[in-house]
Amino acid sequence: xxxxxxxxxxxxxxxxxxxxxxxxxxxxxxxxxxxxxxxxxxxxxxxxxxxxxxxxxxxxxxxxxxxxxxxxxxxxxxxxxxxxxxxxxxxxxxxxxxxxxxxxxxxxxxxxxxxxxxxxxxxxxxxxxxxxxxxxxxxxxxxxxxxxxxxxxxxxxxxxxxxxxxxxxxxxxxxxxxxxxxxxxxxxxxxxxxxxxxxxxxxxxxxxxxxxxxxxxxxxxxxxxxxxxxxxxxx
Ligand SMILES: Nc1ncnc2c1ncn2[C@@H]1O[C@H](COP(=O)(O)OP(=O)(O)OP(=O)(O)O)[C@@H](O)[C@H]1O
Ligand SMILES: [Mg+2]
Numbered sequence: 001x002x003x004x005x006x007x008x009x010x011x012x013x014x015x016x017x018x019x020x021x022x023x024x025x026x027x028x029x030x031x032x033x034x035x036x037x038x039x040x041x042x043x044x045x046x047x048x049x050x051x052x053x054x055x056x057x058x059x060x061x062x063x064x065x066x067x068x069x070x071x072x073x074x075x076x077x078x079x080x081x082x083x084x085x086x087x088x089x090x091x092x093x094x095x096x097x098x099x100x101x102x103x104x105x106x107x108x109x110x111x112x113x114x115x116x117x118x119x120x121x122x123x124x125x126x127x128x129x130x131x132x133x134x135x136x137x138x139x140x141x142x143x144x145x146x147x148x149x150x151x152x153x154x155x156x157x158x159x160x161x162x163x164x165x166x167x168x169x170x171x172x173x174x175x176x177x178x179x180x181x182x183x184x185x186x187x188x189x190x191x192x193x194x195x196x197x198x199x200x201x202x203x204x205x206x207x208x209x210x211x212x213x214x215x216x217x218x219x220x221x222x223x224x225x226x227x228x229x230x231x232x233x234x235x
Contacts, residue, residue, distance in 0.1 A: 003033040003068070003166040003199045005054055010063030012049050012222075023049040024060075025222040031167075036193045036200045038210035041219035047203040048171055050219065054201065055088055055169050056080035067167075085114055089160030089198075091170035095152045097144040097159075103151075104140040107131055107159045114163065130158040134188060150181035157188060161198070168192065170202045174209060186212060 012024040023046045031037055031054075039047045052058035054065055056072045064071050067087065072080045097106050107127040112118035131137050134154040144152050153173065160168055173189065174182035186209055192198050202209060210216050211230070218226040 003197070004066075005031040005167060005199070005201070006066040006069075007050075007054060008064045008066070010053055010060045010065065012046070012053055012058065013061045022222050024053065027063075027222070027224055029217065029224055029227070031199060031201055033166075033199055034193070034197050035215055036190070036213045037202065037215045037217060038213035039201065039203045039217045039219060040205065040210055041225070045219040046222040047219055049222075051169050051171055051201065051203055055090065056084055057090075085110065086163065087165050087167065089163070089165040089168045091153075091156050091160050091168065091173045093172035093175045095144065095149075095156050095176075097152060097155055099144050102141050102143055103131060103136060103147065103155045103158075104128065106144070106155055107162050110159060110163050127158075127162055130162040131155070133161070134158045148181075149177050150184065153177060153181075153185050154188070157185070157192075161192060164196075165198065167199045167201070170200065172203055172205065174204065174206055179208075182206065183208065 007029050010027050014021040053060050067083050111123045136154050193200050216228050217224050
């Protein structure tokens with residue numbers, strides 16, 4: 001089970017004929033098992049880029065990323081795809097749900113990609129359990145458009161977590177939600193972190209989110225500018 005993520009000297013440079021953007025500049029960081037880490041910083045400082053590189057969605061320009069000690073950019077991208085599908089979960093700000101599929105079918109997707117029997121009862125059961133965990137069992141047959149923003153975000157959390165990854169990466173998971181709904185989503189993430197010991201990396205602008213994380217990385221101009229342990233108040 002993958003729970004530890006490490007970047008060593010990573011750079012990400014976006015180059016076109018006219019411009020060159022150094023989105024990440026020599027970032028080294030280790031995310032330890034069970035941590036709940038907030039990534040903060042002004043718009044354009046490289047937060048999403050860091051998340052995408054750490055997860056292997058994007059290739060780094062220089063440097064290495066280790067998932068549980070294994071370098072994911074070595075060789076072709078088979079390993080990266082495998083790591084992503086089996087061991088990481090993603091939550092995006094814009095939900096990224098497939099509009100023509102029901103909530104349940106959306107949650108089944110990652111399991112189906114990994115399975116020789118995509119229509120098995122076992123998959124359906126797991127997906128239903130995940131929907132129950134996020135409080136949406138009764139909404140299984142609804143399509144995304146028939147759900148509220150908070151409910152859609154719950155579906156994406158169920159989808160991210162259904163294959164029981166050791167690590168969850170979230171980009172502004174509460175960014176599109178009102179405060180009350182955002183708090184509920186945050187409660188759910190904290191619960192997954194604590195109960196299931198899922199390591200979490202959360203990009204956020206929201207102080208209410210970072211307050212509840214065990215560690216805060218502050219980025220500036222493509223670098224980690226500050227790395228602080230957060231003393232959490234007892235609940
Ligand atoms: N595909 C791309 N091509 C060129 N430049 C890019 C690309 N993606 C990101 N960038 C640039 O890299 C820098 C970092 O972008 P990134 O999306 O990581 O910022 P961010 O911290 O997530 O910002 P925000 O808070 O607005 O989401 C920015 O200057 C951005 O313009
Ligand atoms: Mg971003």
